Amino acid sequence: MMRTARYLAAAAATLATGFAVAQQPAPPAFAASNLSPAGVRALAANCAACHGTHGKPAPGSTLAGLAGKPKDELLTAMTQFKQGKKPATVMHQLAKGYSDEELAALADHFSKQAR
Template sequence: MKLKLALATVCVLGASGLAHAQDPNLARNLAATCANCHGTNGKSVGGMDSLAGEPRDKLMQKLMDFRSGEKPASIMHQIAKGYTDEQLGLIVDYFAAQK
């Protein structure tokens, strides 16, 4: 019985990872959550930084600094903690590719 449960768990976890890898819009969909503050496709029209076209390493470092609390923020520290490293990588890759 325990073996069946372990096998089922491995299959579910493997399938969920495969589903993420097969979604061609996952990066765009994750990045869309940033639009309220940073503009559509990361092109800000207001007081927030634009993310479009910024270097990947710079964006990732900012997110890691928000997540760790090294960079103070009103909300970004909470948002950054809500994503896995893989998801943050997809988001910064998406914004870095925008022109």
């Protein structure tokens, strides 16, 4: 009987801790989009590490170039990554970090870069 009571007390304490964790404040919301020309260039710079400066991959890179691809094609791919509808190793996570408006601005930006 005592053992059961101790067990129940421990279980209650664990539950209480769980509730305390669940009640942590929500993470801060995203900053407002900056879709000015400079703001979009700054967003696009986040892609350069993998897709190359201005969306042109380094020679020999196996990653897809983004420069000069049709806007619709780029936006469809990024939207499908974001929605988990297109298999990916990293893009499904990265795409979730951008609002739909930001993805549209990025697609527009890269479609206008020289191949």
